[in-house]
Amino acid sequence: MFTGLIEKTGVLTGRENGAKAGRLNVKPDTPWTDLEAGESIAVNGACLTFEKESGGNLTFFVMKETLDRTNLGQLRIGARVNLERALSFGSRLGGHLVSGHVDAAVKVVSFGKTGDDYELRMEMPSDLRIFFVPKGSVCVNGVSLTLTDVNDGSFAVRLIPTTRRETNLDELKPGDLVNIETDLIGKYVCEQLRHMDGGAQGGKGLSMSDLTEAGF
Numbered sequence: 001m002f003t004g005l006i007e008k009t010g011v012l013t014g015r016e017n018g019a020k021a022g023r024l025n026v027k028p029d030t031p032w033t034d035l036e037a038g039e040s041i042a043v044n045g046a047c048l049t050f051e052k053e054s055g056g057n058l059t060f061f062v063m064k065e066t067l068d069r070t071n072l073g074q075l076r077i078g079a080r081v082n083l084e085r086a087l088s089f090g091s092r093l094g095g096h097l098v099s100g101h102v103d104a105a106v107k108v109v110s111f112g113k114t115g116d117d118y119e120l121r122m123e124m125p126s127d128l129r130i131f132f133v134p135k136g137s138v139c140v141n142g143v144s145l146t147l148t149d150v151n152d153g154s155f156a157v158r159l160i161p162t163t164r165r166e167t168n169l170d171e172l173k174p175g176d177l178v179n180i181e182t183d184l185i186g187k188y189v190c191e192q193l194r195h196m197d198g199g200a201q202g203g204k205g206l207s208m209s210d211l212t213e214a215g216f
Helices: 064-069 126-131 161-166 184-196 208-213
Strands: 008-017 021-028 040-043 046-054 057-063 080-085 104-114 117-123 137-140 143-150 154-159 177-182
Touching: 008 057, 021 064, 021 080, 040 057, 057 064, 126 177, 126 184, 137 154, 177 184
Parallel strands: none
Antiparallel strands: 008 021, 008 080, 021 057, 040 046, 040 080, 046 057, 104 117, 104 177, 117 154, 137 143, 137 177, 143 154
């Protein structure tokens, strides 16, 4: 589990794409001194398993699903990526709950100054529209952000100076792919409501009267 608060950035130094899986090599801008093989690190918001370190490069095993669903399979070598280690119990949750399971890679529509702020606007995937609510949370390339505008075609967030300075979002341009993860709690709420309404197959499902009769 992650928070969406980026610890540092790094450079993609190598990628091996296999038929079913591959590996990524990333060199952090500053080294970690206490990494353990097998721990989870979010790379551009995708939860990956750290395998080994050599010459300052971190190696991650990456499944084909990850390469297909995220931007990690298409980033150019030398691209900057956002990095966050998994949340430890007792740490402050400064962003929001992030699983590191990317829902989709979407294109940037626009990025530029709007008044005194910088607005980043991205395409809205139609199948994920239900999970986007005004002032709700979304994770973009691993960064916890607040939705400032939502419509059927796109969604937007605003970037503060710290986010622009300490992540790779300030380098984005229209057409670039970014990884997005919608709000984890919202997903579970929507799924439970779907079952209460009879589910996708039109079954009876769970109703409010069922809950009342059960004493809830």
